Amino acid sequence: MKAVFDARQRKHDPKHFMASGALSQNPEQPARIDALMAGAKAAGASFVAAEDHGRGPLAAIHSPEYLAFLETIHERWKRIPGASEEVIPNVHPDRRTVGYPRSAVGQAGYHQVDTACPIAAGTWESAYWAAQATLTGADLILDGEKAAYVLARPPGHHAFADLAGGFCFLNNVAIAAEHLRRAGRRPAILDVDVHHGNGTQGIFYDRDDVLTVSIHADPERFYPFFWGHAQERGEGRGRGYNLNLPLPRGTGDAAHREALGLALARIRAFGADVLVVALGLDASENDPLQGLSITTAGFGGIGAAIAGLALPTLLVQEGGYLSDDLGANLTSFLRGFVGT
Template sequence: MKAIFDERQWRHDPRHFMANGKVLPSPEQPARIARLIEGARAAGCEMQAPDDAGMGPLAAVHSPEYLSFLQTIYTRWQRIDGAGDEVIPNIHPANRTDSYPRSAVGQAGYHQADTACPIGEGTWEAAYWSAQVAITGADLLASGARAAYALSRPPGHHAFGDLAGGFCFLNNSGIAAKRLRARGLSPAILDVDVHHGNGTQGIFYDRDDVLTVSLHADPARFYPFFWGHAEERGTGRGLGYNLNLPLPRGTDDEGFLRALDTALARISAFGADVVVVALGLDAYEGDPFKGFAVTTPGFSRIGAAIAGLGLPTLFVQEGGYLCDELGHNLTAVLTGFEGA
């Protein structure tokens, strides 16, 4: 299996994270990259750099207004007298139809959903190449590869078409799915991160040409709180093309795999001919977010179950935070898939 990564992804180095009113170091550290590379290599992956497909595939998912904001906001922020080192919002509109301010502070509030997505000097460059990694993975599948692993970091599944959030800036899995759709394929996105892929859902919620399925901790008491409930099924042409499977906190291997069977059956019913797996490894029992209790052998079973679809599969890295087993869990998923 090919694994794709670009060294410029190291450049995003967030320092700010707020949880329960307390400012903490961000869990989305560059050190995740080293653990994930080790895990991919242990699975026998051959590493390669991405191609540069330009802005077109990004603009197929994200508004030009938002892309312009991401490209320029750090420089504009530094012109503010006394500004901090990172772009962090302190005010938000009540809804997306409120007026669009000229102020950098106001635009930060409009385009950043929370304080978990600070924008620093290297954020745009890292996010751009993280997306190109996913695009290259999609192109490998469109060219006949059975599977590929995109080490996309920063992650992407909390990013909407014009809104960053939850460590995410560009929706890498969504961009990859749109790329595959443009190649005439019928993609399903399967999100196995412990957090609901709210940005991915939002991007495709009114579409019937991309199926979105997410297994995640019940958002009634878990981030992202406002999205990911079972009754969210899509709207308009997309009604019935979104499936949320919220699970109780502490769900173990068996509970997760039962829900995964339901997810895979829906993908088969959709008639997908390619699968984009939004691969969160934070369902692990020892992950800092402590949402689920999936074990390392459980991740191997997850990979094997996904392989049972018999479809070309792109694994796009989402969550999974610093713990000793992070790389081992990636190895387990990829070898479980390859060995099935």
């Protein structure tokens, strides 16, 4: 299997992270790259370079206002006397229809939904190249590859059209799905990250040309809290084109596979001819975020079940944080997917 990565994705090195009111080390560290790359290579993946597709495919998903914010905000933030090293919001509007401030502080609050997406000097460049790597992977699928893996970092599925959040800035899977759709394909997105892909859902919520399906820890007591509930089915033309399958905290392999069966049945019903997988490995029993309890062998079963759809498949890395099992979990998934 071909895999895609660009070394510029290492430049994002976030420091700030707050959970339940306590500050700690941000778990979305560049060191994740080394564990994931080793895991992919152990499964037989061979890496190729990302190609630059420019801004057009990004602007097909994200507003130009938001893209300009991501590119320029850190430099503007540094000009504020006494500002922190990273852009961290401290005020938020109560709705998206309010006025748009000129202030860097105000724009940070408008475009960053939480404090888990600090923006530093290398953030824009890393996010840009994660998206370009994903587009390169999508092109591999369009060129006839049956599957491709993208080591996308920073991840993307919590990013809305004009909002960063949850370690995410550009929504890589949404960008890839739209790229595939514009090439004449009928894409479905399957998100198996432990967290609901709220940004992906929000981007396609009123559309019927991309199916979105997410299996995740129940958001009643788990991030992202406000999205990911079973009753969220889409709206307008998109009603019935969004499926959420929330699972109780601590769910293991067997119950997860039952939910996956429902997800795959919905993808078949949609008639997808290409699949984009938001491949979160943070559902692991040993992941630091402790949402679900999937074993290393269980990830192999997930990969094999998804491969059973027999669709051209783009595998895009989302979560999965540093633990002794991170690389092994990716190896297990990829081997399960290719049947080795």
